[in-house]
Amino acid sequence: VNEDVVSTRWLRAAELADWMPFCGVLLALPSALDSQLRRDSQLSLFGYLILAGLSDAPDHTRPMSELAVLANGSLSRLSHAVSGLEQRGLVRRSADPGNGRITVATLTYEGYETLKAAAPGHVEAVRRLVLDRLKDGDLHTIGRAADTILTGLAGPCPPLDANSTSQS
């Protein structure tokens, strides 16, 4: 019993049986949503979230760092992505009048139209791939759980060293 399968050695079988499909969804669902958006709207999922994040804001405008959090990406990733959207005329960048070190991004008219055009297809995909497949109440359970997980993702994940020296 000591030369067990590595991937299962440290997770109990019951945990593993639930973690593995979840992990699969984690890896495969974003790709699927991304593909749909690219195919039907020439927009990445990240790009979509950027436009959506701006559309929610007063004046369709937000500081970059705020937008990065909304779109679940690093500031650097956002900056690169916004450069692309800006070149396509979907977003405009400008310095915040009140604070020179803040850059705000603003949704252009075309950006808004692009988002409006992309939304139905994206939401349809979310329904078809996720919402419609869940049993009643599952979405809510998942939503609450996700909220909790998200909180934990803020802090770093320290390496394990002297503390949990698991026996072999």
Place this chain on the structure above:
Amino acid sequence: VNEDVVSTRWLRAAELADWMPFCGVLLALPSALDSQLRRDSQLSLFGYLILAGLSDAPDHTRPMSELAVLANGSLSRLSHAVSGLEQRGLVRRSADPGNGRITVATLTYEGYETLKAAAPGHVEAVRRLVLDRLKDGDLHTIGRAADTILTGLAGPCPPLDANSTSQS
């Protein structure tokens, strides 16, 4: 009320409130797991899944296409990734004796050792970031739901055209 926020126009508020954090986890959790593995074990999450997939197989050997499914990636992505692992001596490729068009990947001794060394830290991260934060039963609910979603991800996600012409 007609110039509503685009991102919320097509999902009911209750759905959105649960979908948004889930979407956040979808985007941010893989990165977090990836970072931990890269930092502590010089392995990507995808690379880890490849090694883990092989470690589960008889003779530590699997056809590429089988491995691609296990690791939740495309064959092309797998091929590139295995090239990297092969150069580092963690995996070996060879033609299947029984069927010349099948390439099988085999875990080397070093690959197995690398996986063994990486596993505790990875599993610890999974616990810390996910499992420990879930309420009793939530993991199982999520696991079942994920299984269902995964099934749906197999088929394509057709574009929406003449069918669901939503009113504005």
Place this chain on the structure above:
DNA sequence: AAAGATTGACTTTTCAATCTTG
């Protein structure tokens, strides 16, 4: 000097084209 953001170099992923075997 720290916050906010950008940049460039490097790595990873994707997409379409290709190659090889059955």
Place this chain on the structure above:
DNA sequence: CAAGATTGAAAAGTCAATCTTT
């Protein structure tokens, strides 16, 4: 010609270094 797999070029993402404003 279809299945299994690889390749190369282009796109996207990550990381560390940098720049500017406070």
